[in-house]
Amino acid sequence: MSDINTSKRRRSGRSPSERTTGIAQLPWRHVTNRYQPTLVLDPEQVEAIHDASLDILEEIGIEFLSPAAAAAMVRAGGSLGDDGIRLRLDRAMVLEAVARAPASFTLHARNPAHDLTFGAGRINFATVASAPNASDLDGGRRPGNFVDFQNLVRLGQALNIVHMIGGYPVEPTDLPASARHLDCYLSMIGLTDKLWRPYALGGGRIDDAIEMAAIARGLDRDGLALSPSVITNVNTNSPLRVDGPMLDGLAELARAGQAVSVTPFTLAGAMSPITLAGSLAQQNAEALAVIAYAQLVRPGTPVIYGGFTSNVDMKSGAPAFGTPENARAALAGGQLARRYNLPYRSSNANAANVPDAQAAWESMMSLWSAVMGHATLIMHGAGWLEGGLVASFEKMIIDAELLQTMAVFLEPIEVTRETLGLDAIREVGPGGHFFGAAHTLARYETAFYAPMLADWRNFESWREAGGKSAYERANGIWKQLLADYQPPPIDPAIEEALQAYVARRKEAIGRTL
């Protein structure tokens, strides 16, 4: 085939903002899933889980560890137990509040080409987030630091299939904790023009995120409320407890017109019942309670229903991902989210210690389930390893290949007179081959997905080229992407305003320490 091919790669038409590097990749694209979701629960089972979750909220209750949040729930009709903490929530109140959430919404990046819609069939892939360690083939495993943080954000920007930065890809533990969030926000705004996510660790840090997101887009807070940019994730402390700072951060975001995803972390057998049905009921109870709170703070707050139900290894208690239980729960979670007409979040997760076959098959189990569960936000889409304890540079490349593969898989098959190609079949005839057919020559550059990482050479050529595994090849690709990386343009006045904001806030934080 080399005679009919050239150095050009398919889909090489890139928008001006996308730089051409030596690494072939798909151009930036919005991904839509037009296939019907895979259903693992029948409608009666969905209703049984729904009912059980509302029984949990009415009869067992949930703890909101923010006094303001608990008070708001009581004002809306909830009741506090004798302990002053256990909140019991009437099902009608919960459902009425949840019904105020929109079925889909759009968040605005500082580059409008990177705006993202959540819901409406869209799939958005986010990077790994919140890993305490980073790892690569050369440097091994080490505690998170700001250099790795920045390089992982650069890779998130460089990889077109990554739609957004999912959070801090790795925790920069070498930065002082008190003002770390300011350095991280500034870094993310500068290194990427895609969406990024702050953490709901109390109102103050969220306030900084809102202010800086507004500055980055040349807006004030009112303007940002009309054209939101910020989303954070609220994890519950399963079972049935929600952190105070998380709830206060959520409220701050909701008041500012920004968005929230709510993700119970229900590891069956540890933080939730050992049965999938029980874990899903508890997941649903926790998600609905927090989503209801967001709607009480401000009706219409954009929310995403998150599911993260997996299981623990009952030998060690270690969390496991990409398991058959995880996959079914991810699909069931999508059915529950759709029950409330809410956008759905799932994850690309695995528990492998190295980017090997296990990492890939576990990731594929969770990715397929997320996609066929119609998740609109796929967190940890690229770079997650070791059950989230590591952000891996090589795994980020491996995952980018999986995400690209999935994006092309979701393109509808075109069936037309031309694509059915009877003229080509007639021309070639029995026993011939299609390499030189006009039908082939007109399409060969764009007909098939051209991989970034997969090596399809025959064994001899592959061995002569060094016999490298996907892990080793991924190492070369991320280095090339970083070498080719150029930061996206930013208005110097905005950059200056952001730096001034950070300096001012650091000074203020210094005074309060």
Added chain:
Amino acid sequence: MSDINTSKRRRSGRSPSERTTGIAQLPWRHVTNRYQPTLVLDPEQVEAIHDASLDILEEIGIEFLSPAAAAAMVRAGGSLGDDGIRLRLDRAMVLEAVARAPASFTLHARNPAHDLTFGAGRINFATVASAPNASDLDGGRRPGNFVDFQNLVRLGQALNIVHMIGGYPVEPTDLPASARHLDCYLSMIGLTDKLWRPYALGGGRIDDAIEMAAIARGLDRDGLALSPSVITNVNTNSPLRVDGPMLDGLAELARAGQAVSVTPFTLAGAMSPITLAGSLAQQNAEALAVIAYAQLVRPGTPVIYGGFTSNVDMKSGAPAFGTPENARAALAGGQLARRYNLPYRSSNANAANVPDAQAAWESMMSLWSAVMGHATLIMHGAGWLEGGLVASFEKMIIDAELLQTMAVFLEPIEVTRETLGLDAIREVGPGGHFFGAAHTLARYETAFYAPMLADWRNFESWREAGGKSAYERANGIWKQLLADYQPPPIDPAIEEALQAYVARRKEAIGRTL
């Protein structure tokens, strides 16, 4: 969790014929897919491909390189072109013949516990077949030989999730070609009591397979016709040509009441049009023509509609598998097979050169598509590497883990008052954990899939244990399975009859050489 666990592993209840080894695995089970298939074509597109495929057979034609087969098609209403080879087939004749095939059928192993039903929602996993080379981590890649052949068959027997031996797992090139099939059949009948597959390389070798399958089950040919055991695969020589010996072998099997799968090997851009629609139309034309012939030989012949449409790498011409194109084609193939109410065959395929992340993600792409396309026979389910050029011992273990994962994934979620577990949630309460709950203790041994190969230990424990990748761990597992292997019992009289048959046939073959 170690305090509540013991050395027992889940699902350890095995039938008497399954030996307990040091390797934890699921017991033998029939796998049924109760989920709705994933549809990548809308109904109008299915009809357009159907129509185009019949146009191909009517207007372009197909070559049947067996004079007997061509004559049979002409007798049924087909017409031969001026070249005496190009067969044009009327759509009504083809569809009428295809309609005689059963929607499902059962094949009988020499151990009745290993009988398999094809169709009716069942998924059957077969080993790798027909690889010219074998490979393992210690011995590297080498041409196929009889020792590797036997060891791979032993692994197929030892792995409970493997339902059948898909063919010669590797070609034993060290055996004389003329009588090789007799050694292979004898070996497969002795080393496994699961179904095995001969090759349709002319009537003679198929006749030997039928005779030996009958002896193995203590039946004569008439008995075997009523209770079939043998299935073979007919690949077309795409485009639009079918080997003579393949067709004659098929006819011999059909006359003997045995089964056939028909699998065009339509690599888009090489052996079929570069478009998926065109490749699927050609696949459908070739499959329907051969299935029609099987029904003309004997109406009601059990057949499987096979799809193997993938694409080539347009840079090198090398076949690629587990691609987005391969996955969509596998799902579309299922829709076409269901259009004719035929059982469907797909594959677990990849083009990696080593059992690394690429091997796993490509396998998962094709396996998910095969499963969600409702394939009833998944060929190359365990052990395929390098696009079929290698049978890999380690990949067989990796794949067995994927197949086990998929089998448990397909188990329906149980939603009952007990599994919803509200009493457990009440007992544990907010902020607690479920490790010690009665609900957990009653279920922890069987609640979750216990992997054979996945390593879920934390990084430190994993590193202390040698820091082995899945590839390295798989090496230890297949060696253990072979060390523990014991052949399934066989009636000494049957064994003797088989050996006598082989001796007699070898002598006869020797005389004709």
